[in-house]
Amino acid sequence: MVVKKKKEIQVTALTVCHQDLETLRTLADVERENLASLLLHCVQLTDGVSQIRYVKQIVPLLEKADKNGMCDPTIRSCLDILAGIYLSLSIKNPLKKVLASSLNCLPEFFLTEAIQSFTSRLQKELNTTDLYSYRKVIDNISSCMENFKLGITSVNNLLENVLYFLQKSLIEITEENRKFAGNHIVQTQLMNDLLVGIRVSVMLVQKVQGLQRINSNISSSPTWQSMCELLSIFTKFLSDDDLLRTIQSTSGLAVILFIKAMFHPPEKIPDLFASLFCGLHERPGVVCALLQESLLC
Known part of the structure; x- marks a missing residue:
C-alpha cells in the first residue's frame, strides 16, 4: 500500500514597503499593545504560518479600541497599511483569505x-500602466469580490475605474499577444491573463449590484460606455x-451576461443578438456552438 504524502501548503510571509514599515515603527507604543505594534511584530516575522496567528489578533484588538469609541490616527494609518498588505498578497497565498476573513468581522x-483606505489603495493599483502588472491587479479585483465586504464595497466605489481598467487591460494584452505570435511560452501566459480578465468581467457583472440591472437611460455615462466597449x-474574441x-x-x-444586465425588456434580447452577430453571419454554426457552450459553463 502506497501512502501519499500530504502536499504542504506554502504560506509566503507578508511584507510591507519601506514607508509603511517606518510608519509602523513610529506608531508602535512602548508597551507593544497597540495595533501598530502588533502589525510591526507580524511583518518582521519571516514565517507566513506564524503570521496567521497575529493576523487573527487584529479584530480582537480593534474591538477593545471600539469600546473606548476611538479611531485615532494610529488606527487609521494601520487600516491603510492593512489595505496595502491585502493587495500585495498573491491570490494563492492563504494569508490573503485569512486577512479578508478577519477584516469581515471588523x-x-x-x-x-x-x-x-481600501478604496484609495485599489485606485492606485488600477492606475498602473505596466502591462505585466495587469494580472496582479485583475487578481486583486477578483479576490475583492470573493466574500470580502471591504473589497466588494471598494470595487463598487470604483466601478467606473474597474470597468475601464478591464477594458484597457484586455485590449493591451490582446495586442501584446499578437506581437509574440510564435513564442508559445509568452503567449501561453498572455492567453491565461486574457482568460482571467474575461472571467473577472463575468464575475463583476454577476456580483456587483450596480451592474446587475444597469439603466439604459444613462447610456452617456462612463459606466455604460465601458460596458459597451x-x-x-x-x-470580437x-x-x-x-x-x-x-x-x-x-x-x-x-456577452450573454452583459446583454442581460444592459438591455431591457428581456423580450428585445433575441433581436439584439441577431444584430450583434450580424458581422459573423458567415459562420453562424461556430457562434451558436460557442454560445451553447457558454451557457453550459
Missing part, C-alpha cells in the same frame, strides 16, 4: 475608515481563431 465603528471586445477556445467560450458567456 467593528462597524471602523468600517468607514477601512473602506476609504467590453461587450464589443468579447464579441468570439470570431478570433487565434485565441484559445476557452477564451472564446468564456467570451460568449460574458
